[in-house]
Amino acid sequence: AQSVTQLGSHVSVSEGALVLLRCNYSSSVPPYLFWYVQYPNQGLQLLLKYTTGATLVKGINGFEAEFKKSETSFHLTKPSAHMSDAAEYFCAVRLGGGGADGLTFGKGTHLIIQP
Amino acid sequence: ETGVTQSPTHLIKTRGQQVTLRCSSQSGHNTVSWYQQALGQGPQFIFQYYREEENGRGNFPPRFSGLQFPNYSSELNVNALELDDSALYLCASSDGTVLREQYFGPGTRLTVT
Numbered sequence: 001a002q003s004v005t006q007l008g009s010h011v012s013v014s015e016g017a018l019v020l021l022r023c024n025y026s027s028s029v030p031p032y033l034f035w036y037v038q039y040p041n042q043g044l045q046l047l048l049k050y051t052t053g054a055t056l057v058k059g060i061n062g063f064e065a066e067f068k069k070s071e072t073s074f075h076l077t078k079p080s081a082h083m084s085d086a087a088e089y090f091c092a093v094r095l096g097g098g099g100a101d102g103l104t105f106g107k108g109t110h111l112i113i114q115p
Numbered sequence: 116e117t118g119v120t121q122s123p124t125h126l127i128k129t130r131g132q133q134v135t136l137r138c139s140s141q142s143g144h145n146t147v148s149w150y151q152q153a154l155g156q157g158p159q160f161i162f163q164y165y166r167e168e169e170n171g172r173g174n175f176p177p178r179f180s181g182l183q184f185p186n187y188s189s190e191l192n193v194n195a196l197e198l199d200d201s202a203l204y205l206c207a208s209s210d211g212t213v214l215r216e217q218y219f220g221p222g223t224r225l226t227v228t
Contacts, residue, residue: 004157036219043119043205043219044158090157102148102171103217105157 002027002093006106014114019063019078021109023091026072033074034092034103035065044090050074061085086113117142119208119220127226128196136191136223138206147189148217149181150205158205164189165211193225201227 007022025031032051036044048059055067065076074091088110092103120139128134140147146165150158160173164183178194187208193200203224207217 043221046216102160102163102173107157
């Protein structure tokens with residue numbers, strides 16, 4: 001079975017500062033890893049994903065994440081925060097390869113941007 | 116290209132009642148997954164349908180059931196509603212390939228009183 005831990009239910013940064021949202025996972029097989037963003041009263045939007053290959057993954061809106069197998073981590077970063085980045089962020093894991101698609105999500109991190 | 120749509124947007128039911136939620140998958144997608152997102156929590160996987168058959172299920176009781184139709188749209192049915200069933204229910208569709216990515220709908224907000 002797989003699991004996801006997101007450190008920090010709330011993260012507050014100043015506009016223009018670095019954003020770092022932490023995600024650690026556990027998986028018995030090589031995982032597929034995802035970051036999703038959720039704005040109030042909306043569904044989930046995929047920011048980026050890691051499946052195979054390059055461990056540094058770039059996504060939409062200037063976000064990127066690095067898969068570190070030795071640390072079982074997939075932290076999300078953005079060099080300069082914008083007010084529009086304020087939202088809920090979810091890290092998720094799925095077993096690689098075939099089978100059901102069910103994603104296992106973390107509890108989420110609420111990102112607050114201070115002006 | 117039409118995205119994933121869900122209906123209704125909001126729903127209020129009474130404990131013990133039954134509810135049906137609907138999802139239309141994105142064009143070209145043959146796989147639909149359902150998730151329950153309680154307030155302040157991450158989504159939890161309920162089950163998945165691939166070509167009209169359930170092919171994966173999370174830790175949810177049998178009173179949560181589903182259907183997928185030949186056009187790949189889907190229903191989630193919940194019987195004997197409990198107060199804890201109050202949540203946002205999300206539908207996601209994918210194309211069934213190995214690197215399949217799930218596209219989420221906006222969700223249905225269910226309140227059980």
